[in-house]
Amino acid sequence: MHYAQIVQYSLSGITVGSIYAIVAIGFNIIYNTTGIINFAQGGFVVFGAMTAISLSRFVPLPVAIVLAVLLTTCLGGLVELVFIRRCRDASILRLIVITIGVSILLQEAMLHIWDEKVRSLAYFTGTAISTVTILGAHFSPQVLWVLGVSAVVVAALAVFFRFTLTGRAMRACADDRMAARLCGVSDRRMVTFSFMLSAGIGALAGCVISPVTQTQYDMGPPLAIKGFTVAVLGGLGNSTAAVVAGLLLGLLEAFTVSQFQVAYKEVVSILVLLLVLVFRPNGLFGGREIGALRAS
Amino acid sequence: MILLRRYAVVLVGAVAVVLLQVVLSAWGATYYMTQITMSAYYSLVVIGLCLLMGYAGQVSLGHAGFFAIGGYTSAVLTTFNLIAFRGVPWVDGCRSLGLLVARQDLYGANLLTVSPLLAFLAAILLTSLLAFLIGLPILRLKGHYLAMATLGFGLIVYRLALGTAVLGQADGISNVPPLRIFEGLEVTGRQPFRVQNYYIAWAAVMAAMILGINLVHSRAGRALRSIHQNEEAAHSLGVNTYRYKLSTFVLSAAFAAVGGALLTHYNGSIGPSEITVMKSVRYLAICAVGGMANLGGALLMGILLNFLSLRGVFGTYDDAVFGGILIAVMLLSPQGLLRMPDWREARSFLCRRSHG
Amino acid sequence: MADPLLETRGLHRFFGGLHAVKDVSVAVPRGAIKAIIGSNGAGKTTLFNLIAGTIRPQGGEVLFAGRPITAWKPHRVAALGIARTFQTTKLFPHMTVLENVVMGRHARARSGFLAGMLSLPRTWRESRLMEAKAREILDDLGLDDLAGQPASDLPFGRQRLVEFARALAMEPQLLLLDEPAAGLNIYETQELSRLILRIRDRGITCLIVEHNMPLVMTISDEVAVLDQGQKVAEGPPRTIQRDPEVIRIYLGDDHA
Numbered sequence: 049m050h051y052a053q054i055v056q057y058s059l060s061g062i063t064v065g066s067i068y069a070i071v072a073i074g075f076n077i078i079y080n081t082t083g084i085i086n087f088a089q090g091g092f093v094v095f096g097a098m099t100a101i102s103l104s105r106f107v108p109l110p111v112a113i114v115l116a117v118l119l120t121t122c123l124g125g126l127v128e129l130v131f132i133r134r135c136r137d138a139s140i141l142r143l144i145v146i147t148i149g150v151s152i153l154l155q156e157a158m159l160h161i162w163d164e165k166v167r168s169l170a171y172f173t174g175t176a177i178s179t180v181t182i183l184g185a186h187f188s189p190q191v192l193w194v195l196g197v198s199a200v201v202v203a204a205l206a207v208f209f210r211f212t213l214t215g216r217a218m219r220a221c222a223d224d225r226m227a228a229r230l231c232g233v234s235d236r237r238m239v240t241f242s243f244m245l246s247a248g249i250g251a252l253a254g255c256v257i258s259p260v261t262q263t264q265y266d267m268g269p270p271l272a273i274k275g276f277t278v279a280v281l282g283g284l285g286n287s288t289a290a291v292v293a294g295l296l297l298g299l300l301e302a303f304t305v306s307q308f309q310v311a312y313k314e315v316v317s318i319l320v321l322l323l324v325l326v327f328r329p330n331g332l333f334g335g336r337e338i339g340a341l342r343a344s
Numbered sequence: 345m346i347l348l349r350r351y352a353v354v355l356v357g358a359v360a361v362v363l364l365q366v367v368l369s370a371w372g373a374t375y376y377m378t379q380i381t382m383s384a385y386y387s388l389v390v391i392g393l394c395l396l397m398g399y400a401g402q403v404s405l406g407h408a409g410f411f412a413i414g415g416y417t418s419a420v421l422t423t424f425n426l427i428a429f430r431g432v433p434w435v436d437g438c439r440s441l442g443l444l445v446a447r448q449d450l451y452g453a454n455l456l457t458v459s460p461l462l463a464f465l466a467a468i469l470l471t472s473l474l475a476f477l478i479g480l481p482i483l484r485l486k487g488h489y490l491a492m493a494t495l496g497f498g499l500i501v502y503r504l505a506l507g508t509a510v511l512g513q514a515d516g517i518s519n520v521p522p523l524r525i526f527e528g529l530e531v532t533g534r535q536p537f538r539v540q541n542y543y544i545a546w547a548a549v550m551a552a553m554i555l556g557i558n559l560v561h562s563r564a565g566r567a568l569r570s571i572h573q574n575e576e577a578a579h580s581l582g583v584n585t586y587r588y589k590l591s592t593f594v595l596s597a598a599f600a601a602v603g604g605a606l607l608t609h610y611n612g613s614i615g616p617s618e619i620t621v622m623k624s625v626r627y628l629a630i631c632a633v634g635g636m637a638n639l640g641g642a643l644l645m646g647i648l649l650n651f652l653s654l655r656g657v658f659g660t661y662d663d664a665v666f667g668g669i670l671i672a673v674m675l676l677s678p679q680g681l682l683r684m685p686d687w688r689e690a691r692s693f694l695c696r697r698s699h700g
Numbered sequence: 701m702a703d704p705l706l707e708t709r710g711l712h713r714f715f716g717g718l719h720a721v722k723d724v725s726v727a728v729p730r731g732a733i734k735a736i737i738g739s740n741g742a743g744k745t746t747l748f749n750l751i752a753g754t755i756r757p758q759g760g761e762v763l764f765a766g767r768p769i770t771a772w773k774p775h776r777v778a779a780l781g782i783a784r785t786f787q788t789t790k791l792f793p794h795m796t797v798l799e800n801v802v803m804g805r806h807a808r809a810r811s812g813f814l815a816g817m818l819s820l821p822r823t824w825r826e827s828r829l830m831e832a833k834a835r836e837i838l839d840d841l842g843l844d845d846l847a848g849q850p851a852s853d854l855p856f857g858r859q860r861l862v863e864f865a866r867a868l869a870m871e872p873q874l875l876l877l878d879e880p881a882a883g884l885n886i887y888e889t890q891e892l893s894r895l896i897l898r899i900r901d902r903g904i905t906c907l908i909v910e911h912n913m914p915l916v917m918t919i920s921d922e923v924a925v926l927d928q929g930q931k932v933a934e935g936p937p938r939t940i941q942r943d944p945e946v947i948r949i950y951l952g953d954d955h956a
Binding site: 555556558559561562563564565566567569570573574576577578579580581582583584585591595 | 752754773774775778779783784786790791792793794795799802803804806807809811812813815816817818819823826827830866870
């Protein structure tokens with residue numbers, strides 16, 4: 049492969065990979081606070097993009113994106129309030145099945161609100177044919193947006209969880225719910241908040257990637273699975289690792305496409321999931337303690 | 345008398361099936377039988393899944409994958425033309441043994457394919473073997489990780505079907521010949537055989553029900569229930585929990601494969617639409633709403649919901665209906681709506697306000 | 701002394717940084733009732749779990765009738781004739797009392813999946829025998845009138861007894877009882893003592909983890925004391941009662 053081709057594929061892989069990483073971080077936020085795997089996460093990403101696309105016909109692009117993120121954030125909160133909050137002592141599995149049901153309902157709702165046509169948000173800067181050239185590879189400036197926004201999101205979240213009161217309250221909740229409650233933290237509110245936060249960053253990710261990958265009503269579940277794969281690959285709950293894992297998976301996919309048929313790209317990521325679950329359930333960066341995932 | 349109560353579902357079901365057929369034939373509405381026949385084959389998957397989820401307590405989100413492996417294996421073997429190898433000694437030998445059959449396709453060309461009966465057996469064996477191999481590693485995983493792993497499995501099968509030329513990619517495989525059991529009795533969708541196939545499908549379902557009911561009431565069934573209700577205690581009583589889970593997994597896969605293979609011969613084709621995540625979720629939803637550990641309920645819901653879906657009653661909201669059912673069941677009653685519902689829990693759910 | 705029925709040699713087990721069981725060697729003579737006592741967190745239940753196979757030791761061995769069974773999975777340990785009860789009663793909540801006890805007969809029967817699905821005649825006979833034996837045991841423990849009740853409906857004391865019956869249904873050689881008296885009142889505890897003695901008279905060896913001192917002192921032939929994962933004393937009840945180390949553990953330094 050030519051040098052330029054390698055750069056091209058790498059860039060494509062990193063771009064897509066950073067979106068996977070954001071979705072995975074969304075998973076981790078909810079997982080850390082509740083132990084649930086929110087399968088509807090992929091749906092939030094798509095919903096955010098779809099909403100922004102519709103709104104951008106009436107308001108300027110930046111406003112549309114902000115509104116879309118806000119709307120999706122509310123949706124996330126709504127989902128938690130209606131479906132999750134009721135089941136205080138339900139088993140994790142039951143809650144996950146519920147989120148699967150929610151992702152289906154969300155998908156169907158999007159199908160009926162919009163339709164099955166493929167759409168995309170306008171490019172943030174330039175048009176579909178603008179290119180930037182770095183190291184001999186040509187790519188759209190949107191790619192820089194994706195990488196930039198992802199980096200900002202990761203950094204902002206790190207700051208949020210480290211330095212703000214709410215962020216620390218959420219971490220407390222994740223560590224030891226009972227203790228957090230005893231300290232006056234409303235764990236229920238933290239759970240709702242974690243859903244809202246995940247939905248929000250998911251929507252933002254959806255908006256920024258939409259010009260590159262297009263958006264369609266049924267892209268939710270595959271995205272959710274990839275996001276979950278990345279989350280597990282990095283070690284569930286570990287968001288820094290999720291970034292690395294996301295980039296890895298993105299690169300792996302990109303180079304698979306370069307060698308094999310496009311259809312097999314999906315197979316690779318699922319194989320990664322299965323291999324990780326079976327052999328290294330704590331992820332690449334997880335500890336040695338096997339306990340958690342094994343049945344007996 | 346215990347026997348009567350135990351097999352009540354089967355007896356009542358058999359009577360209902362016959363009555364239904366008589367009524368439909370009398371009204372000249374035999375076209376309904378097609379959808380009922382198809383629903384019956386889908387219900388085979390549900391019965392197997394019910395044993396796995398309701399009794400062994402293991403969740404599978406990828407059972408459509410096993411259905412498809414059974415169907416596709418049958419389809420590929422009975423449509424792959426070996427005519428080019430005619431003259432090769434062992435090929436001719438197989439043909440004389442009846443393992444390969446010669447026939448003509450729609451356009452009059454000569455075909456040499458595997459005999460449908462042999463293909464059917466191969467489908468079941470292959471699916472069972474794959475289930476065994478896949479189950480070995482993933483059944484060591486806990487609850488929700490097992491669910492995700494099975495989801496991943498279903499997706500891989502889907503992607504492989506979409507991407508592989510031999511499997512017909514997006515178009516699937518068609519022109520699948522009928523499965524001839526013996527002269528005059530064959531699994532096919534053709535008009536004159538409609539009533540016959542109605543009964544074949546129901547015979548398969550009833551056989552599965554009887555096997556399932558027997559299993560549930562046997563020592564093995566009791567062991568499964570014990571694993572589901574308290575795995576640690578079961579283990580301490582001498583139950584090899586891992587092996588029981590694996591056996592149930594393989595069994596449920598075999599049931600799904602039978603359904604898949606028979607439906608493929610009935611429809612004359614199979615496509616990737618049978619392997620989608622939605623299909624797997626559908627089976628899960630039906631199992632849940634029928635009552636996780638209720639074979640009769642699962643069967644009833646399987647027939648009912650699939651029939652309605654096939655008739656288009658749900659329109660474009662098809663997937664949404666099953667998603668909604670799944671959520672509703674999970675929220676209101678983990679035991680499913682056809683078990684003695686926990687009315688207290690349901691009422692408290694509806695009346696409950698979120699406490700701080 | 702004749703060969704012990706159960707023996708552990710130098711068992712070690714860590715949980716993260718905690719050395720839960722440290723070089724523990726105990727021997728249980730055939731036909732005896734041996735008790736293991738110690739304060740909370742001393743490693744008693746961990747020791748049980750190591751013997752029964754629920755967790756693996758990171759050092760040392762477990763021998764049953766001279767045969768090494770270290771790190772055997774629980775179902776294999778059970779098949780050998782070692783039954784156990786749990787600290788928190790683990791009945792099968794959606795089964796009846798009778799069905800729970802019949803599950804105890806599981807290891808004594810043979811029919812597998814295929815035989816079950818095809819409902820072969822030999823399975824009928826086997827089922828009848830299993831049920832008959834279970835009823836016998838329920839009778840023996842005075843639980844026969846509760847046979848048809850769902851296990852989760854029973855009061856706590858009765859549930860404990862059912863778990864006992866289930867363990868007895870295994871016809872074990874060795875019975876591991878994890879805090880059998882926990883949560884029982886005085887009368888129930890006395891009933892328990894009588895029951896354990898009756899079981900011993902039938903030749904079943906018992907290893908008991910307990911906090912209840914009167915019970916331990918009354919029925920045990922031997923007592924072993926664990927403290928912070930280590931065995932600190934072992935011997936007949938009277939000797940243990942007077943052991944200064946034991947007194948220090950339970951009552952503090954002033955009383956030694």
